[in-house]
Amino acid sequence: MSEFFRTFLSRPAGIVGLVLLVIVCLMAVLAPLIYPGSPWDMAGMPFARPGEAGMLLGSDTLGRDIASGIVHGARVSILIGLASTLTALFIGVTLGCIAGYAGGMVDGAIVRFTEIFQTIPSFVLAILFVAILTPSIGTIILAIGLVSWPPLSRLTRAQVKTVTQREFVQAARCQGQSTLSIVLRHVLPNAVSPIIVAGSLTVAAAILIEAALSFMGLGDPNFMSWGYMVGAGRTVIRQAWWMSVFPGIAILLTVVAINLVGEALNDTLNPRISRA
Numbered sequence: 001m002s003e004f005f006r007t008f009l010s011r012p013a014g015i016v017g018l019v020l021l022v023i024v025c026l027m028a029v030l031a032p033l034i035y036p037g038s039p040w041d042m043a044g045m046p047f048a049r050p051g052e053a054g055m056l057l058g059s060d061t062l063g064r065d066i067a068s069g070i071v072h073g074a075r076v077s078i079l080i081g082l083a084s085t086l087t088a089l090f091i092g093v094t095l096g097c098i099a100g101y102a103g104g105m106v107d108g109a110i111v112r113f114t115e116i117f118q119t120i121p122s123f124v125l126a127i128l129f130v131a132i133l134t135p136s137i138g139t140i141i142l143a144i145g146l147v148s149w150p151p152l153s154r155l156t157r158a159q160v161k162t163v164t165q166r167e168f169v170q171a172a173r174c175q176g177q178s179t180l181s182i183v184l185r186h187v188l189p190n191a192v193s194p195i196i197v198a199g200s201l202t203v204a205a206a207i208l209i210e211a212a213l214s215f216m217g218l219g220d221p222n223f224m225s226w227g228y229m230v231g232a233g234r235t236v237i238r239q240a241w242w243m244s245v246f247p248g249i250a251i252l253l254t255v256v257a258i259n260l261v262g263e264a265l266n267d268t269l270n271p272r273i274s275r276a
Helices: 002-009 012-034 066-102 104-118 122-133 137-164 167-174 179-215 226-236 242-269 271-275
Strands: none
Touching (some): 002 242, 012 242, 066 137, 066 179, 066 226, 104 137, 122 137, 137 179, 167 179, 179 242
């Protein structure tokens, strides 16, 4: 474990990404303390410029504090990013393990099922799911998870097929261990590194999809989100540029931070691949 942290901290880009990500997570956790009121409440006059009327990042068309919206929006982005990624990992890793370990007709059927999902653009499919199920935090998490699992499934399948051919797995079979025990104790632990990296990058993609859905008016109307703020400010961007720019910067920095951490994890967990 100490070797892992030492290798990770030797990547400057990973450190920068980790610092940015910690700041965003702290904003999400401490949002009720930083801005105790609701981000939907009027805090001053409309169209206040950054620094005016005691508002650090200005206000929107209804006098709502942009800084408060960004801090509270961090909670929505992090929650949806993590929850939808866990959903995608559960589906993708489960199906990938079954396909990779079982092989044969089972493998072929799961691969064909995965390809059906991959024939439709993921964002279009997410829009369809959210529109049918009615926009809410739960349906957005479910929709993003349902469109994000196919790449994880294919990666897991490939890793499991490779690990299954190794001698220690054959030895476990000869010892009479159950299939579930072999997969959980021998196969997955030796195939998990690329899956962790892919999962971290899936969080960034999920945050972007959520922002795009909220931008289009398909976000949860009960929660402030960065995508909603960008969408609400696009009609007055010439008059009040700060309404869209600051939430957009929050999305950009968060996604970049997650990608930097993901790349550092890839270099740390797969050193031979990264050097190649």
